[in-house]
Amino acid sequence: MIKLVKKFINKVLINIFQKKKHIKLGLYGPPNAGKTTLANRICQDWLGEDMGKVSNIAHETREIQIKEQISLKKDGKELSFNLVDTPGIATKIDYEDFMKVGMKEKAAKSRAKEATKGVIDSIKWLDEMDVVIVVLDATKDPYSQVNITIIGNLAARDIPVLVVGNKVDLKKANMKKVQAAFPQYELIGISAKYGKNVDEFYEALFVLAG
Amino acid sequence: MLTLQIVPYAEISGLSSIGRIRKLLNIAKENKIVLLEGRLTKEEETELIKVTMEEINKNFRGIELAVLEPEQGDMGGLAKIRKGFANVLLGNRTGLTVIGPANVVKQIKKDPNKIQLLTQESRSRKKKKKK
Numbered sequence: 001m002i003k004l005v006k007k008f009i010n011k012v013l014i015n016i017f018q019k020k021k022h023i024k025l026g027l028y029g030p031p032n033a034g035k036t037t038l039a040n041r042i043c044q045d046w047l048g049e050d051m052g053k054v055s056n057i058a059h060e061t062r063e064i065q066i067k068e069q070i071s072l073k074k075d076g077k078e079l080s081f082n083l084v085d086t087p088g089i090a091t092k093i094d095y096e097d098f099m100k101v102g103m104k105e106k107a108a109k110s111r112a113k114e115a116t117k118g119v120i121d122s123i124k125w126l127d128e129m130d131v132v133i134v135v136l137d138a139t140k141d142p143y144s145q146v147n148i149t150i151i152g153n154l155a156a157r158d159i160p161v162l163v164v165g166n167k168v169d170l171k172k173a174n175m176k177k178v179q180a181a182f183p184q185y186e187l188i189g190i191s192a193k194y195g196k197n198v199d200e201f202y203e204a205l206f207v208l209a210g
Numbered sequence: 211m212l213t214l215q216i217v218p219y220a221e222i223s224g225l226s227s228i229g230r231i232r233k234l235l236n237i238a239k240e241n242k243i244v245l246l247e248g249r250l251t252k253e254e255e256t257e258l259i260k261v262t263m264e265e266i267n268k269n270f271r272g273i274e275l276a277v278l279e280p281e282q283g284d285m286g287g288l289a290k291i292r293k294g295f296a297n298v299l300l301g302n303r304t305g306l307t308v309i310g311p312a313n314v315v316k317q318i319k320k321d322p323n324k325i326q327l328l329t330q331e332s333r334s335r336k337k338k339k340k341k
Contacts, residue, residue: 152252
C-alpha cells in the first residue's frame with residue numbers, strides 16, 4: 001500500500017515538473033495567416049534556423065511540425081518550450097482552388113487530401129497544448145467562424161491564449177477590427193515576415209507562459 | 211435553386227453530440243443551407259469541422275459556418291448565471307447557426323449582428339455586372 005502511494009506521488013511530481021520543463025506552445029489559426037512565418041521568425045531569433053516552408057498558396061503546412069527545446073531569454077528570465085506549428089484550420093477545402101493558382105489537377109487533389117488530414121490533426125492536437133498563440137491575418141475578416149471556434153475552444157479548455165494580428169506591414173491591415181472581434185483578449189499586431197513588433201510579442205509570451 | 215432548411219433546436223436536443231453533427235452535416239451534404247435555432251457547443255463546433263474534413267470528397271467540398279449570437283454585453287450577473295444554467299439544462303437555444311455547403315455557399319460574411327451569404331449565383335451576377 002505504501003509502495004503504491006509512493007509510486008502515485010512520484011508520478012504526480014514527475015508530471016508536474018515535466019510539464020514545466022516541456023511547455024507545448026502551439027501556433028493555431030486559419031490557413032495563410034502566417035503561422036509558419038512566425039514559427040520561422042521565432043526559430044531564427046533563438047535557434048538560428050528555419051522551421052518550415054512558407055508559400056502564398058494556402059495549406060502549405062499540412063503536417064504538425066515540432067521544434068523542441070527553444071529557450072527565450074530576457075532580463076535574466078528564461079522561457080523554454082516545444083514549438084508546435086499546426087496546419088491551418090478551415091471548414092472547406094476545394095482542390096479546384098489550388099488549380100486556380102496554377103497547380104496541376106493531380107497535385108491539387110493530393111494537396112487537398114493532405115490538407116484535410118492536416119486540419120483533423122490540428123484539432124486533435126488542441127488537447128496537447130499548454131499555451132496557444134492564435135495567429136490571424138490582420139488584413140482579413142476577423143469574424144470568421146473558424147477564428148471564433150478556435151478561440152472559444154481554447155477558452156473552454158482553459159488554455160492560455162495570445163491573439164496575434166499578423167501582416168501589419170500591409171496597408172489593408174486593420175487591428176482595430178481584430179481587437180473589436182476579440183475584446184476580451186490581449187492582442188498584438190506584428191509582421192512576422194519583417195520582424196515588426198516582435199519584441200513586444202516576446203514580452204507578451206513571457207507574461208502568458210512564463 | 212437555393213434550399214434553406216430550418217432546424218428547430220427541439221429536433222437535435224435529444225441527440226448525442228455526434229448525432230447532432232451527423233444530422234446537420236447530412237442536410238448540408240444534400241446541398242441545403244441549414245438554419246439551426248440556437249447553437250452547438252464549442253466542442254461540437256470543432257467536432258463538426260473535424261467530421262466535415264473526414265467527409266470531403268469530389269462532390270462535397272466542405273461547409274461555410276457562421277453563428278449569430280445575441281448581444282450579451284448589457285446582461286446583468288444574475289441574468290448571465292440564469293442563462294448559463296438554462297444552457298446546461300436545455301442547450302443553447304439563443305442565436306442562430308448557419309451551415310452552408312461550400313458547393314452552394316461561397317462565403318459567409320459576418321458582422322457582429324448580421325450574416326451575409328454569398329452564393330455562387332450572386333457571384334456570377336457580380337461578374338456580369340462588372341462586364
